[in-house]
Amino acid sequence: MATIRDVARIAEVSIASVSRFINAPEKVRQKTREKIRTAMDQCGYRFNYAAKVLSTRRTQTIGLVIPTITNTVFAESTRGLQDEATLRGYQVLMVNADYDPAAEGRLIRHLLERQVDALVMTVSNPMGTIAGLADAINVPAVFLFSTLPDAPVSNVGINNERGGYDATAHLADLGHERIAMLAGRFVSSDRSRHRYEGYRRCLEERGLEHDPALVVETPFGLEHCREGVARLMDTPNPPTAIFASNDLMAIGAMGELRSFGLSVPQDISVVGFDDVTMASYVAPRLTTIRQPVYEMGRRAAQMAIGALSQNNGEPRRLILDHELVVRESTASLR
Amino acid sequence: MATIRDVARIAEVSIASVSRFINAPEKVRQKTREKIRTAMDQCGYRFNYAAKVLSTRRTQTIGLVIPTITNTVFAESTRGLQDEATLRGYQVLMVNADYDPAAEGRLIRHLLERQVDALVMTVSNPMGTIAGLADAINVPAVFLFSTLPDAPVSNVGINNERGGYDATAHLADLGHERIAMLAGRFVSSDRSRHRYEGYRRCLEERGLEHDPALVVETPFGLEHCREGVARLMDTPNPPTAIFASNDLMAIGAMGELRSFGLSVPQDISVVGFDDVTMASYVAPRLTTIRQPVYEMGRRAAQMAIGALSQNNGEPRRLILDHELVVRESTASLR
DNA sequence: AACCTTGATGTAACCGGTTACACAGTATGG
């Protein structure tokens, strides 16, 4: 494999000129540029990124930890992150932790070994991550999707507690009294827990009974909704409405409810969370809480890169607005 | 930032021992191990991956090019690829090209600069990529999702032409005569083109008229189905069945058809392609051609890593079986 | 003519790991 030394020899210039040609062509004379270009073609030169990283100690890369790639919310936020990063000359190195706290720690260390310049993370429990890895993380860090009022680390997202409240309030406004929550495992997601807390607060404020049998925690993922829905519906006094932790689970729940011979929203209402693109295409179109996920990804990239250049260690917190989007999956009780 | 030289100095051993401790602890004496471990803790040592890559010229990384992260087929195949890679001590560096041929070339070069040990790619036009980048690609390469009978490069996937044929034949068997195809842009995907060829062959074999107005090409992605469906349905003689290039577009089409006041499958049948997890949860459950995507991802990783160790440059081709999965979105004509 | 500025180029050290090879000390076998 050819190196800049080979190129320099063939072009009869110094390695410094070759390096300058690569990084700032305007700094080398037209004539020299051409000599270098032909020499490169001649020996099939390939730039070695590792060598650059070693000598500059910069990778121009943001490390991204997401819970899963199979939920498209994360695909959409990643798109925002990538677009913004690309715009500013950064790359994104993405890893997914499958909602596993142990894997998160491993992956964060892995990204740091790879010399990422900054970290953007969506993890099970950001406060736990901060506590456990604070001294290991020596680059700007941003938590995405979680908002942490009192954390010493930047974060961007929505107010999940209020989102959970608003979803539940919408169902209560429609006259529902037995409102269930199909929740992603709290240990896997502080967002899910915060949404649950909003759900609880709403029930209390409205004077609705909180029946523990109406809250089921399941692992995230479409495949895991079956058992959750069964646990909710195979009871003497089943719910008339379900609030799901996210759209994926809401769609999964609607699929399962049909297997039970129930129609949404005639027999039972369903609210999701996220407003993924798919939510407005399924039947019935899903009522949900919209998060500005693309924008959230962009802002996370801005924060991470901004912290890099300004170097004023002050954490930034950004709480964006969510919005209830009423579609067809919710209705008044008959 | 501490280096192995710092660790060596503090532990009063040589840098070679520190390196051995990191890579093969059993090669250093128990006593030495402990000295090194405490020295590392003391100075907060962090391994530098770029230095390793530079000196070993190996990254233990597979570069992966996919068209988009917002279609979950690619999430599911990536999962298979990652699982297999992890099992064998490899990592995956994923980039998405947004179905843009120009971006594909850039990204492939980018991955090569990053010294990936092998490439797994799903690109618009593999033959074009081979022609254009043959001399640039100096690592084992595997095309995923596309099968290329005569290509000098390894590939794994299904027979897309026959998949397209089978989807169309299913509709013809149900008595449909005006069968449309909602196709992802052919220039963006040779899979889409091959599926179209199967569609054509089926129409011919069955003696069905091929009406060019019944084939619309649209960009990939849910958002782009609206116009495609409108073009198909706003005609004097609309189709009674639609074969979509993939499940995402099929789901998008079903959503649009409802906006036209049409019921699937009573008024019009829809067949998808891929069998993403979501396909069996939407209403109506989607009839589709199943690809073993997780398995495809695993096999691609096996091929790539296998080629690396054996180093016998023979390309491997693997055509896995697809399967028609009949669900609720297709029915006989009334 | 002397001096200064500017631009283009070259030299050599450095980034932080890996590893071939040398060497010392200990164990094994005849």
Added chain:
DNA sequence: CCATACTGTGTAACCGGTTACATCAAGGTT
């Protein structure tokens, strides 16, 4: 007792870029 093998460790060169600093030529100013 010595030859031999084996284990554990250290030295130093190397991987392929970047960049501070030195050098030199050309052009402008007084």
